Amino acid sequence: MEPSGFVLEHNQRLSRSLLWSCQRAFYERQGVEAWRRGLLPSFITSNPVIGRAYAQVVLGWMRDWCAASSWESGQPFHLIELGAGSGRFAFHFLEAFRRLHARSRLRDVPFRYVMTDLPERNLEFWLSHPLLQPFLDEGLLDVARFDAEHDEQLVLRRGGTVLAPGTVANPLAVVANYFFDSIPQDAFSVQDGVLHECLVSVSSPAPRPEVEAEDFLEQAAVSFEDHEVRGACYGDAELDGILEDYRERLGDATFLFPSTALRCLRRLQRLSGGRLLLLSGDKGHASQDELSDRSSGVSLVRHGGAFSLMVNYDAIGRYFRLRDGQVLRPIHRHVSLHVGAFLLGQPPDGYGETELAYEEAIERSGPDDYATLLGRMEQHHEEMTLEELLALLRWSGWDSGLLMAIFPSLLPRAEAASEPLRQEVCWAIQQVWEADYPIGGEQDDLAYHLGMLLYVMERPAEALTFFDLSLRQYGEAPGTYYNQGMCHVRLQQDARARECFERALTLDEDFSQAREMLTHLQSGE
Template identity: 85%
Template sequence: MEPTRFVLEHNQRLSSSLLWGCQRAFYERQGIEAWRQGHIPNFITSNPVIGRAYAQVVLGWMRDWCGASRGEPGQPFYLIELGAGAGRFAFHFLEAFRRLHARSQLRDVAFRYVMTDLSERNLEFWLSHPPLQPFLEEGLLDVARFDAEHDEQLVLRRAGTVLAPGTVANPLAVVANYFFDSIAQDAFTLRDGVLHECLVSVSSPRPAPEVEAADLLAQATVSFEDREVRGAYYGDAELDSILEDYQERLGDTTFLFPSTALRCLRRLQRLSGDRLLLLSADKGHASEDELTDRSSGVSLVRHAGAFSLMVNYDAIGRYFRLRDGYVLRPIHRHVSLHVGAFLLGQPPGGHGETELAYEDAIERSGPDDYSLLLKRMEQHHEEMTLEELLAILRWSGWDSGLLMTVFSPLLAHAEDASEPMRQEVCWAIQQVWEADYPIGGEQDDLACHLGMLLYVMERPEEALVFFDHSLRRYGEEPATYYNQGMCHVDLRQDARALECFERALALDADFSQAREMLSKLQSGE
């Protein structure tokens, strides 16, 4: 017998569904924990490679707008990230952009990066998170709460500055990675040239659960039913014209429509005085061809208490072109991540520098290519030489996640490496450590692993530094104390070694290796 299910809503417009209230409640309730617990996928949009690529494009865009001048004197260029989440992308972007900016002809042109999110808990985390403190203290970073569905302005928490229409002197750059897929959209089906809206119904095993209930989305059943659209759907000339164009040009298909994203971009456009760069990466459809013949309906991808949808980047591009804007997208079809640049306004000499930077950083070898090739290499890293492992670490921008993936072969090679190659590994260790952005709750203890690498290369003093980092960051672990003890043995610091092995056994009485080393030290072996 089928269990009873209770209808929570029936045939509702998708963008008005209670699903989005559940989504907002999840992010506000979870805050940074959504990323700490691994609920929200983010590696592909939050690594050093994509941070460096965006930094190149933004600097090219600033060159276009500055031209012979240096922007509005005394006023910064604002770079706003929507839905900054854990802050990892912002960290990698700022690390790369600060270096590029300082070495460019625009070194005297001020900029300020603004991380935004819906959750106050995320803002509090950023303001106190150690890796972001240097940027905050230098005035290169600020934070603001921003609701993409409603807000017309941003209030910067540290500076107190209000960014509102008419107050932003220079053009505005906006970053939206894995963002438009998580805010309200609508869905439509075309059959024989007739447009239908896809209306959503939601049911639950409980009669009236709270929208804020943590398990509502996980328990909910979502279904769709088509209803013919008559007349102007939105009563909004620009949005309706895009829909009408689809009705004329597309065959039978089902497509999503980013109504909330377009309205949000309209408000940001007013904020920027019609001078805007949008850089956005997500899973989505970038062209009319990709929207054609999609008859499988609407599919929600669930992430614990949240969900995501594909992004219709073609519609976003059409909106920019209606405003006499310009769109940059890869010529080739993306595999898992589309990265597009959308431009409004005309710089003095055109968008040449932006186009060149986009072609070099995104088109030729962008984040989607990096992700695709990395997955392939991860299947064969056990076969790689030390030189090859170091090469992919350099290519990754010293990504700590990649180092953890290739740690086993790296450790084996490092132990047997020549001294010049060991020095290369030591350099790599330092670069990975400096490029790491911990958020707490990570399963992999990066510091301990780096210490192990240094230990097998006969550098016990340097290894001890990282084992100390491990204890501070990840707490007391018997293995870390044991590793410290072995370093002290190599340094002939027997008293310190005894303390470490005793502490390891206090935490784990069955730790046989620590007991053996303790016995050897006590017997004077």
């Protein structure tokens, strides 16, 4: 297909396309704002359930390596997260892993979690986040800038340690959620047993567009054209071998090829001394059968000024097997999120603990099942009792996003509840607050909503604490001052109540309820 408009590039290999310059510029420009503004999907890979599930698998993997003293005592196990973004997954993982680790027989085995990303401003955000400070201060967490396309080593910002090939004493765990879908890939198709490369063309309605501008992708036209492959594509025996295997076995299909991800994993394998665990969750294809179902072309999923592609986990699995590795994946097809575990190296007694943890935490009832069922439950929460809503919150690991979704049903049920059930709601409120990882500027004001729950359950003093937090985090709002005033009325603190109602009226002179309450207090009735 011939591109329309002004052609910016024509029949280019996808991984070399200018689209990736646009992608890099988006992440560098936005930093954490991309998550604050909701431009990027993140809930499914950044909630307490997935944090707990990954923590269980990593601990099982550490047990396998420590079972026969196959590790260097006194040196930490490093757990590296690629593309840590807002830091929300890291927080949930560390909260779960620290608890599990402290209660296990590995409590004396040191570990260090390393958050990495490309934008420098993301690192600065993590280093200043109050909920990450305890982990940083204890030496359980550090951060590093990492470019998946080029970097061979990591320089840890807080500790100054350099993780380079030959310096990492113990096996290495790597987490990559919603990461491989956002770094350069290539595209191919097989037609009648012949391999073709899908080359990309990009055009624009303007002759000289600013490629790194935020709205470039919205205006650009992207098209693909198949060209027969003659000879080796990469001059890399492993990558070319996987492609040749697809040509022979796949049948007619179009597929993405994670060339950059595979090269990145090769560098991380060198860093780990050949002892590597990769845990990765994303939308993608986990098997040859899933790839064979694809006969349509390549499609980009656009997220504001960025985009993502499906991840070919089958190719990643083939790469690990070529290096005598193992692949753990669910037997069933995923609905929302595929989570795979990929293993290199061989502890003396095998990976029994890793496999068991993966089966329990990922395959039987894992992040994909949680996301799938949660979507359904969020549509029907109005039919649930208070006990059922509380059970849902417990199941979620006290996820604040879930609480906000079910709040319209939770509020009236909490107000009508018996005192014993109200006490359970109060405990749930505290758990949700402690499990929340704010990134600033969220659309939903969690503190305000928790204050409302406490107010309707006749706990005005506790509600005031959360309304104060709401004012500090989100600024002045007439509704918040009004609610504070009502709390003070219930506490018989009339002078404080008048101050709150007056402030509400200063912000909104048409606030009739605040005016009525102020008149009532001034009249002394």
